[in-house]
Amino acid sequence: MxxxxxxxxxxxxxxxxxxxxxxxxxxxxxxxLPPRSSRVAQRSSTARWPRHGDTSVRRTxxxxxxxxxxxxxxxxxxxxxxxxxxxxxxxxxxxxxxxxxxxxxxxxxxxxxxxxxxxxxxxxxxxxxxxxxxxxxxxxxxxxxRHAPTVPCESGPLAAVAPDSARVAAVDVSGAIAAIWDARTGALVAKFELEGPGWTSLGFSTDGRWLAMSGGDHVSIIDADHARIVATIQGPQIHAIAWDPAGPRLLTGSAVGDASLWAMPSGARVRHFREVGEPIDAVAWSPDRTVVALGARDGAEQVFDVDTGRLINQGNQLHSKVTAIAFDTASQVLAAGGASGAVVITDARNGALVTDLDGGRGVIRSMQFAPGQPWLLGASTEGTARIWDATSPYRRWSSPPIADDCDVVTALEPDSRFVAVPCPGHVTQVWDTAADRLLAEVPGATALGPGLEPPLPALSALGEQVAISHDHAVEVYEVPGNRLVEVIQHSSRISAVAFSRTGHDVVSGAVDGTLLVTRSGRAASLLAASGSIDAVGFSSNGHVVATDAHGRLHVINPDSRATIADIDVGTRIGLLRPSPSGDRLVAIPIPASVGPPILVDLEQNQVVARLDGHIGRVFNARWVSGDRFLTTGDDGSVRMWDGNGRPVQTYRGSSRLYDAVLDPSGAFVVSGGSDGILRYWDIVTGRALWTTQAHKSAIVGLHFDGKALITRGFGGDLSRWRIDASCGGCSIVAIP
Structure with missing residues (x-):
């Protein structure tokens, strides 16, 4: 005591x-209270500390x-x-x-x-x-x-302390009178009359030189050293203010929806983020000073770039009036508290939900993150202050997006440990997802023509090299790093490229129908098709597989250069998915083709089955166990097939699904789609079990690294998730 x-x-x-x-x-x-790593907590009569890594989605x-x-x-x-x-x-x-x-x-x-x-x-x-x-x-x-006799105090004023603790300022609850005191002596330094409806705001600049105060209409800027008003920011109805963490700039938000940045002491507006909209009741600067956040009365959160004024992301995860908003000290996540007492944590870069936190019944009035720690402190009108663990209950790591929209929803191979992340108009990134490490950034591929997607990048089996198509050449780069080690020339634009299952052999095709295989720097011609090469790859036994614009699938021995098979599959094929055993192949049509995937027998060199069932486009296929494989489609379903093309089970979602995989235990099918939600199904019954929001945009790829799930987003961002497959006490949202 x-x-x-x-x-x-x-x-x-x-x-x-x-x-x-x-x-x-x-x-x-x-x-x-104990450190956050402690598993045993001292308690007050109304509080407890949870164990670190608690898997509750809605955190208390x-x-x-x-x-x-x-x-x-x-x-x-x-x-x-x-x-x-x-x-x-x-x-x-x-x-x-x-x-x-x-x-x-x-x-x-x-x-x-x-x-x-x-x-x-x-x-x-x-x-x-x-x-x-x-x-x-x-x-x-x-x-x-200190209670100043001249300040009406029916509910209590709003106060602020200068960074050097030398001065205390307060605005009364009606927003009519403000005062400054000497904190050492308690002497009244100055008193000011304000105008406003009583929505008070107050704050010292970081250096303590300037004081902004408002009664809810205009904002008065006061020289704290000389206790005089030097500028006035005209409203109307400015309800929220926030100072630049390291400079004399003031961010304001108003009840008419205006959000602006002002230079001090001149009072000149230097940035106008928005002019009208829903009333803004909370604003915040990121500690790194690169972005600002606005919280609106309809629950919307917006993040703007300070230098350009560009809207970076926006969302409405709170679904109630935002009354307080704050960045963490690393400027990575954003907390928003509402009139309902709830708090949500979102990714400051893309707006994706990180976690939501259980609050009380009172209005959240103030929030701040602990320096260097994922703890969030908040105070509400019900008379409580709470501390939350603001980390995601599942997400353990994430990479920044390459762009807002990379517009690539497929991959040359299903995602695995080494991932090449293409993004047209930007670099191609190569990641080692087992180590959460960016290995290389190389130039992006060149598009085949206006409105056409560029060929997908190819990675060697061990992630040592990446092949990128550039006009008439394939450029091979060393990984890690980005040293150019080889250039493979064609007589026309490259349309497809792939590495062998082992080693660094490269097969490449062009729009003129030529097909080359390159070994140790030597290129050899394998085929001269009558149409453009659409897809290329290697089977597990080392044979080259290629498809052309006439719907023909060619199987070629690269050693003898002899054609083993020429199969009419009836449609243009864009992706090849050979089985691990090498005797089967799933051929997925290009987006413009009409028709289902085709299952091909590579031993008998014939079509086994048309995989009818999906409505619309099929995006991916993945061999999962034995002779079974999964397909994902435009109709929001995942389908499991056996090696003869017979349907085994259907797993139904509610959005377009781009990829699916089995969890390590073999008990669940996991899929990601256009709504950014991960979905779990029981593998035997097909019953939907759980969902959890993983990305704000679409999930276009996923795979397991041990027990961790790696997801790839539409913006080229990667995330690592740890979700207990046994789900004992699991609190992912259950689907009845």
């Missing part, structure tokens, strides 16, 4: 976290602090100090003050702790009290409160 005048020595223990709790007699109780707060004194009924602000410790400000309503310590000089209720050897005066009028409690980097506790 802390008593007035005591020191908070336990706050100097860096592994711990702590919060303060007002006791009935006005004393402050210190709750020292790790700690909840509820004030017990009647006059401490509404928590308006909670923040982390420079050292990562918590301070919390409460604004109390009017009421009787009982059991208070009394200052002998003023005969008014007083709470005080010594600050750097001097007393920080804390005065509470019998009618109304405003208290601010701050844990400083030195480990001592500052508590001060």
């Amino acid at each position: 802390l008593r007035p005048g005591s020191e908070c020595s336990s706050f100097t223990r860096s592994p711990k976290r702590a919060m303060l709790k007002m006791q009935p007699r006005g004393w402050l109780r210190l709750l020292c 707060s790790a700690a909840t602090i509820r004030p017990q004194h009647r006059s401490c009924s509404r928590a308006r602000c909670s923040r982390y100090g420079p050292s990562g410790r918590v301070w919390r400000r409460q604004v109390a309503g009017c009421g009787r003050q009982r059991g208070r310590r009394t200052d002998r000089e003023s005969s008014q209720p007083t709470i005080g702790l010594r600050r750097s050897g001097t007393r920080a005066g804390v005065r509470c009028s019998p009618r109304c009290r405003m208290a601010r409690r701050c844990i400083t980097s030195s480990g001592r506790l500052d508590v001060w409160s």
Whole structure:
């Protein structure tokens, strides 16, 4: 228990976290909480710390602090100090003050702790009290409160402290009067009259030189050193402000939907993010100063680039009025709190939902992330401050997107450990997903013509080389790195390229029908088809497989250059999926062709079956176990087939599905599609089991790395997920 005048020595223990709790007699109780890696937590009567990595999607707060004194009924602000410790400000309503310590000089209720050897005066009028409690980097506790007789206080004012703790400013709840005090002496420095409907906002700039204050209409910019107004930002109805973390620029949001950036002290507008729209009640800067976020009354969150004013992403995960918004210290995720008491965490780069957090019933008024930690602190009007673990319950890692829309939904091979990520108009990235490591960035492929997709990149089996098509040549790059090691020339544009199952042999086809195989730098012609080569590949026994524009499938021995088979499959084929045993091949038509995939017997050199069942385009096929394989289609279904082309089971979703895989246990089919949702089905019954939002945009590829699931998004971004396949107590959303 802390008593007035005591020191908070336990706050100097860096592994711990702590919060303060007002006791009935006005004393402050210190709750020292364990580090986030601890599995056993100390508890308060209303709080618990969850185990790290708790798999709950809707996360409950790790700690909840509820004030017990009647006059401490509404928590308006909670923040982390420079050292990562918590301070919390409460604004109390009017009421009787009982059991208070009394200052002998003023005969008014007083709470005080010594600050750097001097007393920080804390005065509470019998009618109304405003208290601010701050844990400083030195480990001592500052508590001060001041009720100015000239400031009406029916509910409690909004206050701010200068970064150097030398000044305290407050705006009364009606937004009519603002004042600045000397925090050391408690002396009134200046008083200002404001105009506004009572939607108050207040804040010091990072250097403490400028103070912005508003009653809900215009914003007055005050030179804090000289206590005078130097600029006025005209409203109307400016409801939210946020200072640049490292400069004299102010972000504002208004009830008419305007969001602007202003330079100080001139008051000139330097960026206009939006002019009209839903009322904006919360704004925030990212700590790296590259983006800003707006929270609107309809629940929408928007993120803008500061330099260009470009809208980066927008979403509505909260579905209720946004009342507070904050970035984490790494500028990677964004927290939004609402009038419903709920909090959602989204990816600041693409807007994808990371997790949602259980709050109380009160309006979330303030939020802040702990420095260097994934803890989010929030305060609400129900009188509680909560700390949440803001990490995703499933996602363990993700890469930034290459672009907003790479517009590539297929791959030359089903995703595996080494992945080549194409993005037309941008670089092609090569990843080692087992190590979450970017291996290379090489130039992107050249399109075959206007409106035509460029050929897909090819990766060697061990990820040592990547082949990219550029006009009349195939360029082979070394991985890791991007050193050009070989160029394979054709007489016309390259239309398809692939590596052998082992080694670095390359087969490439062109629009003039030529087919080359290149070994150790030597290219040999295998075929001169009458139409463009659409797809190429190697079977597991080393034979070259190629399809042309006339619907012919050619099987060629690259050693003797002899054609083994010439099969009429009846449609143009764009993707080849040979079985691991090499005796079967699934041929997937190009997007413009009408017809189902074709199952081909490579031993008997004949068509086994047409895989009728999907409605519309089929995007992918993957061999999963024995002689069975999965196909995904435009109709929102995954279908399992046996080696003779007979349907085994159908797994139905609600959106276009691009890829599917079996989990390592063999018990579930997992798929991703156009809505960014991962879907799990029981492999035997086909019953839909769980869903979880993985990407904001489409999921175009996925595979398992051990027990971890790797997903690839429409923007070229990758994510690693850890979901317990046994799902004992699993809390992915259950589908009844």
